[in-house]
Amino acid sequence: MGKFLSLMTLLLAAVFAGGTASAQSTAAAKKEGKAVIYGSLESDTMEAISKAFTKKTGIEVDYWRASATKVMDRAQSEFRAGKPLFDGIATNDNPQQIMQKEGLFAKYDSPSAKAFPKDAIDPNLGPRYRNVIIGIVYNKGSIKAADAPKSLEDLVKPQYRGKIVMPDPTQHTTTTQWVASLDKVLGGKEKADKYIRDLAAQKPILVESLLPAAERVATGETPIAITYVKYAFIFGQKGAPLDYVRLGKMMGDGHYIPLAAKAPHPNAGKAFIDFFLSEEGMTIMAKMGEFVNRKGVLPPLPDADKIQFVEMVDLDTKEFAEKKKEYTKIFLGS
Amino acid sequence: MAQKAVALERVLPAWSASRVGTFFAQPINLIFVLLAGVLAFLTLYPSFFLLYGSFTDAPLGVPGHFTLANYIHVYADPESYRLLLTSFIFGIGASALSVFFALVLAWITIRTNAPFRRLFELVAIIPNIMPPLLISISWVLLLNPSNGLINGTWMRLTGAESALFNIYSIPGLIFVESLILTPLAFLIIAAALKGMDPSLEESAKTLGSSEFGVVARITLPLMRPAILAAATLNFVRALESFDTPAIIALPARIEVFTTKIWREALGSFPTNHNLAAAYGVEILIIALAFVYLYRRFTSQVESFSTVTGKGFQPHQIDLSRWRYLATGVAFLLLVVLVVLPFLVLLLVSLMPYYHVPTWQTWQNLTLGNFKFILENTRAHRAFYNSMFLALVGASICMFLASLTAYMTIRTKIAGRGLLEGLVFIPWAFPGTALALGLLWAYVDFPVPIYATIWIILIAYVTRFLPYGLRAVSSTIVQIHKELEEASTACGAGFIATFRRILMPLMRPGIMAGWIILATIFMREFSATLFLYSPGAEPLGPMMYFLYLDGQRGRVGALGIIISIICVFLIAIAQRLSRWDSKH
Numbered sequence: 001m002g003k004f005l006s007l008m009t010l011l012l013a014a015v016f017a018g019g020t021a022s023a024q025s026t027a028a029a030k031k032e033g034k035a036v037i038y039g040s041l042e043s044d045t046m047e048a049i050s051k052a053f054t055k056k057t058g059i060e061v062d063y064w065r066a067s068a069t070k071v072m073d074r075a076q077s078e079f080r081a082g083k084p085l086f087d088g089i090a091t092n093d094n095p096q097q098i099m100q101k102e103g104l105f106a107k108y109d110s111p112s113a114k115a116f117p118k119d120a121i122d123p124n125l126g127p128r129y130r131n132v133i134i135g136i137v138y139n140k141g142s143i144k145a146a147d148a149p150k151s152l153e154d155l156v157k158p159q160y161r162g163k164i165v166m167p168d169p170t171q172h173t174t175t176t177q178w179v180a181s182l183d184k185v186l187g188g189k190e191k192a193d194k195y196i197r198d199l200a201a202q203k204p205i206l207v208e209s210l211l212p213a214a215e216r217v218a219t220g221e222t223p224i225a226i227t228y229v230k231y232a233f234i235f236g237q238k239g240a241p242l243d244y245v246r247l248g249k250m251m252g253d254g255h256y257i258p259l260a261a262k263a264p265h266p267n268a269g270k271a272f273i274d275f276f277l278s279e280e281g282m283t284i285m286a287k288m289g290e291f292v293n294r295k296g297v298l299p300p301l302p303d304a305d306k307i308q309f310v311e312m313v314d315l316d317t318k319e320f321a322e323k324k325k326e327y328t329k330i331f332l333g334s
Numbered sequence: 335m336a337q338k339a340v341a342l343e344r345v346l347p348a349w350s351a352s353r354v355g356t357f358f359a360q361p362i363n364l365i366f367v368l369l370a371g372v373l374a375f376l377t378l379y380p381s382f383f384l385l386y387g388s389f390t391d392a393p394l395g396v397p398g399h400f401t402l403a404n405y406i407h408v409y410a411d412p413e414s415y416r417l418l419l420t421s422f423i424f425g426i427g428a429s430a431l432s433v434f435f436a437l438v439l440a441w442i443t444i445r446t447n448a449p450f451r452r453l454f455e456l457v458a459i460i461p462n463i464m465p466p467l468l469i470s471i472s473w474v475l476l477l478n479p480s481n482g483l484i485n486g487t488w489m490r491l492t493g494a495e496s497a498l499f500n501i502y503s504i505p506g507l508i509f510v511e512s513l514i515l516t517p518l519a520f521l522i523i524a525a526a527l528k529g530m531d532p533s534l535e536e537s538a539k540t541l542g543s544s545e546f547g548v549v550a551r552i553t554l555p556l557m558r559p560a561i562l563a564a565a566t567l568n569f570v571r572a573l574e575s576f577d578t579p580a581i582i583a584l585p586a587r588i589e590v591f592t593t594k595i596w597r598e599a600l601g602s603f604p605t606n607h608n609l610a611a612a613y614g615v616e617i618l619i620i621a622l623a624f625v626y627l628y629r630r631f632t633s634q635v636e637s638f639s640t641v642t643g644k645g646f647q648p649h650q651i652d653l654s655r656w657r658y659l660a661t662g663v664a665f666l667l668l669v670v671l672v673v674l675p676f677l678v679l680l681l682v683s684l685m686p687y688y689h690v691p692t693w694q695t696w697q698n699l700t701l702g703n704f705k706f707i708l709e710n711t712r713a714h715r716a717f718y719n720s721m722f723l724a725l726v727g728a729s730i731c732m733f734l735a736s737l738t739a740y741m742t743i744r745t746k747i748a749g750r751g752l753l754e755g756l757v758f759i760p761w762a763f764p765g766t767a768l769a770l771g772l773l774w775a776y777v778d779f780p781v782p783i784y785a786t787i788w789i790i791l792i793a794y795v796t797r798f799l800p801y802g803l804r805a806v807s808s809t810i811v812q813i814h815k816e817l818e819e820a821s822t823a824c825g826a827g828f829i830a831t832f833r834r835i836l837m838p839l840m841r842p843g844i845m846a847g848w849i850i851l852a853t854i855f856m857r858e859f860s861a862t863l864f865l866y867s868p869g870a871e872p873l874g875p876m877m878y879f880l881y882l883d884g885q886r887g888r889v890g891a892l893g894i895i896i897s898i899i900c901v902f903l904i905a906i907a908q909r910l911s912r913w914d915s916k917h
Contacts, residue, residue: 036868042883047712062868065879073605077773080396085785098604171597208584211884218687234884238687239698317604
């Protein structure tokens with residue numbers, strides 16, 4: 001009996017200790033009061049997730065939004081000066097890898113990560129929570145579905161000459177990366193090189209970034225755009241007659257949300273990352289048109305489940321400069 | 335030798351102590367030293383980091399080695415020189431056109447009896463309230479060659495095959511930038527025009543000059559300091575502006591300074607601060623050359639004195655039947671400056687998504703974007719932050735600007751030129767480059783300023799002090815010394831004279847400057863973007879990110895609400911200024 005009692009006591013103690021550990025981290029997170037996140041994720045999406053998180057935990061989220069380049073710039077500067085103010089960073093792969101190499105992040109295995117496919121988990125950065133996919137979007141008012149291009153190769157056919165808008169690959173970094181990765185979906189470097197020249201010969205209208213490209217298609221100013229597929233949903237929701245070409249394989253950028261190595265609010269930061277990657281967090285994001293990687297959560301876009309995601313190549317500073325130079329010759333002819 | 339040293343030791347302390355004592359016995363000298371200290375700290379500290387950055391091979395914040403590579407990159411590139419020419423054409427064109435618009439509008443509204451002139455005076459300020467980014471976007475919507483509203487209508491009405499005017503060109507770039515710059519020129523020129531002594535004009539009339547002869551031979555020459563101030567200010571502002579070039583020059587493949595800095599350094603991946611700093615130094619040198627020119631133009635300060643102690647009321651010119659033409663010209667400017675961009679903004683704010691309006695658009699109009707802004711807590715916080723920055727920032731800025739203007743123009747204190755030099759340094763740097771300097775300058779600062787709203791306040795005061803200074807200088811130059819001398823003769827000290835004589839006389843300039851600054855601070859984004867901290871987001875970055883996320887409707891709604899707030903700010907400021915003069 002005595003033995004039984006002591007065993008029970010031990011068991012209870014173990015259960016309690018476990019419970020207390022989790023309760024302790026929650027209490028610590030609450031005591032820290034807020035989590036500070038830097039990122040290039042759209043403010044609306046972050047706001048929706050933060051609101052749900054604050055409602056659940058009482059912990060506030062301060063979000064500092066900027067372009068990926070500026071996010072990296074600020075985070076690195078603070079880190080180098082020894083005064084990092086961020087607990088986590090939500091942005092795309094390339095800058096995340098650079099920051100990771102510089103030691104800005106801590107390794108954190110979020111319990112929410114289990115629900116992500118293994119190939120969508122980076123050993124250092126954790127789950128790739130969303131894929132931002134670039135494809136062909138067209139205006140149904142300007143082009144009938146039957147007349148729309150069916151593949152990337154179709155885009156270089158004579159009937160689409162002057163009817164395409166895309167971001168300037170000599171200026172817009174993600175587009176530089178996209179053009180540089182075309183061999184991944186076109187079956188080899190040679191084919192890709194020829195394709196790039198043919199695409200340039202179509203005299204596409206070059207704009208500053210992916211959004212203006214989508215806007216021009218939404219207005220009908222240009223019928224076809226190379227842009228984020230999610231815009232077909234986002235603008236479509238507001239009434240623009242947009243659809244996307246079912247390419248099968250589509251390239252894009254992966255996004256991560258790692259924990260900062262010197263987080264001023266580490267527990268609140270962890271709690272937020274856990275919630276962000278949870279089913280609730282990812283569902284909120286998917287509803288806004290995002291392709292999230294958590295199993296079973298899909299955006300409300302027709303045939304979203306059929307898209308095969310191909311990650312674009314990472315380029316370093318030197319490679320970016322070389323590619324931009326090369327594309328200046330091809331696309332701008334100088 | 336030893337004896338000599340001892341003698342020196344005895345003499346020197348006594349000499350310096352007495353000199354220093356006498357120097358500081360006068361409050362004006364003490365204020366001068368304090369002011370110089372504040373200005374030096376505000377401007378030199380971050381500027382040092384930028385200069386240092388241009389000569390080092392590591393990003394700011396990391397120790398690096400001395401290098402000339404950044405300068406070699408800038409100057410070895412033949413494109414740099416072509417770019418210099420384009421930037422100058424753009425800067426001079428935009429500045430000249432804006433001064434011309436401002437002069438015409440100011441003259442009609444202040445000096446003539448054209449009907450409805452008071453209305454035009456008020457609306458000349460409104461475009462300053464509208465965020466430049468939105469003005470550029472509005473004009474792209476109106477004048478882009480493929481489906482701009484004006485071009486489209488023109489082609490439909492006349493059956494023409496090509497557009498009336500292509501906004502994606504250097505003339506287009508100059509035109510839009512000049513519209514953005516006009517209100518600033520108007521405020522400076524109008525303040526000087528209001529404070530002009532009419533006796534000179536009356537003498538000319540008495541001597542047989544016609545009304546237009548008076549304008550050409552008396553009014554315009556008297557206005558020279560204000561015109562030059564406005565032109566210099568706007569030239570540099572155009573040179574460093576990024577809003578219009580980003581919207582118009584980039585798609586048109588026109589390369590100016592700021593687009594190159596953005597493309598090669600600040601917007602490149604990863605950011606190259608060192609190169610940005612080297613470009614920044616280049617702009618600094620050009621701007622300093624213009625400041626030097628400006629100072630030479632206005633060196634004979636006395637000859638510009640037009641406000642004296644004699645009671646005066648600016649003389650009003652009777653245009654007789656020409657006055658309707660004057661109203662027509664002012665009305666046309668009003669349409670171009672305010673009505674068209676505002677209507678486009680309003681239309682965009684009422685559309686569920688941004689597109690070229692069709693008949694269906696009118697059925698889909700919605701107030702949803704306004705509802706979002708009014709109900710969103712993030713927007714509320716941003717309004718609060720920006721109001722704080724506008725009210726406190728503009729007041730601090732104008733206080734420092736008035737003191738600096740007085741010291742540099744009116745006193746003979748040795749080293750007074752230093753003050754103006756100090757204030758011009760941040761003016762010459764592009765906003766983003768200065769912001770970078772500030773960020774690193776304060777990241778290691780012992781007082782916790784980094785990542786608070788105070789760093790933005792410091793940035794605004796530093797960066798926009800020259801604007802305030804220009805506004806107040808053109809007024810102070812015109813105030814005749816006899817008023818101060820009378821005050822001093824009656825026994826008033828410097829502080830009393832400054833407060834009771836100079837401040838009231840400088841009021842038009844101070845109020846003009848305050849209005850410019852408060853409206854700029856309400857929506858500034860290029861420097862703020864780098865400096866704002868999580869949880870303290872002002873309106874500028876909020877609007878920019880809404881724009882970046884494709885929420886044009888919300889941007890439009892936010893822009894309109896900001897404009898309304900600014901109109902209130904201006905109305906209150908003008909009310910206060912009038913109330914003050916009555917009491």
